[in-house]
Amino acid sequence: MISSLSGTVLAAAGGSVVIDVGGVGFSVATTPALALGAREGETLRVHTALIVREDALSLFGFATIEELQVFDLLIGVTGVGPKSALGVLSALSPEQVAQAVANEDDAAFRKVSGIGPKTAKLIVVSLTGKLVVTAPPVTAVPSVQATAGDDVLAALTGLGWPEKAAQQALADTLAEASDSDAASVPVLLRLTLARLGPAQHAGRAS
Numbered sequence: 001m002i003s004s005l006s007g008t009v010l011a012a013a014g015g016s017v018v019i020d021v022g023g024v025g026f027s028v029a030t031t032p033a034l035a036l037g038a039r040e041g042e043t044l045r046v047h048t049a050l051i052v053r054e055d056a057l058s059l060f061g062f063a064t065i066e067e068l069q070v071f072d073l074l075i076g077v078t079g080v081g082p083k084s085a086l087g088v089l090s091a092l093s094p095e096q097v098a099q100a101v102a103n104e105d106d107a108a109f110r111k112v113s114g115i116g117p118k119t120a121k122l123i124v125v126s127l128t129g130k131l132v133v134t135a136p137p138v139t140a141v142p143s144v145q146a147t148a149g150d151d152v153l154a155a156l157t158g159l160g161w162p163e164k165a166a167q168q169a170l171a172d173t174l175a176e177a178s179d180s181d182a183a184s185v186p187v188l189l190r191l192t193l194a195r196l197g198p199a200q201h202a203g204r205a206s
Helices: 032-037 065-074 082-091 094-102 117-127 145-158 163-176 185-196
Strands: 004-013 016-021 024-029 043-053 056-062
Touching (some): 004 032, 024 082, 043 065, 056 082, 065 082, 065 094, 094 117, 145 185
Parallel strands (some): 024 056
Antiparallel strands (some): 043 056
16 A cells, blocks of 8 residues: 655646656646646655556545545545545645535535536535534735736646636636635635636546
């Protein structure tokens, strides 16, 4: 069982990174936010889940142990595969998943490609009592909102969304986001992806 990887980033694009560990390159499926933050040549550590199937071995990697724990819970829900679980964590943080479950808000999960109304309700029912809602940490507000927006726009167009649609979604997100959220590339990307929703995605499915 491969529970974590730490090594040099060889490549990062879209929703995956390739990490060199002792001369072996591991391809790891990740959230777009993690892939966006990875830099070639730098060291990256990810918490991983190894999914074994008859025709393939797939690694899914996460920046935090909390994301991995939520991923493990999600793939235990009937109808939720690893790609759909990764899609949930691309759109929602572990805290947002916990809050949606606590509020019985299945609409938050219906925004994810590959998850229909029935499965969204099943996620809420299955995860009830298994997640703890925590207050978001108070952080200093960095003055890099413009840079964060540029990085997020580049990531969205790289993932296949038309630039005009990506710009509009990003502008709408920035208008409603707090200063701290607007200055964080991973958070801003997650919020904008959730706003775009699966219907506007350029042919990509989970």
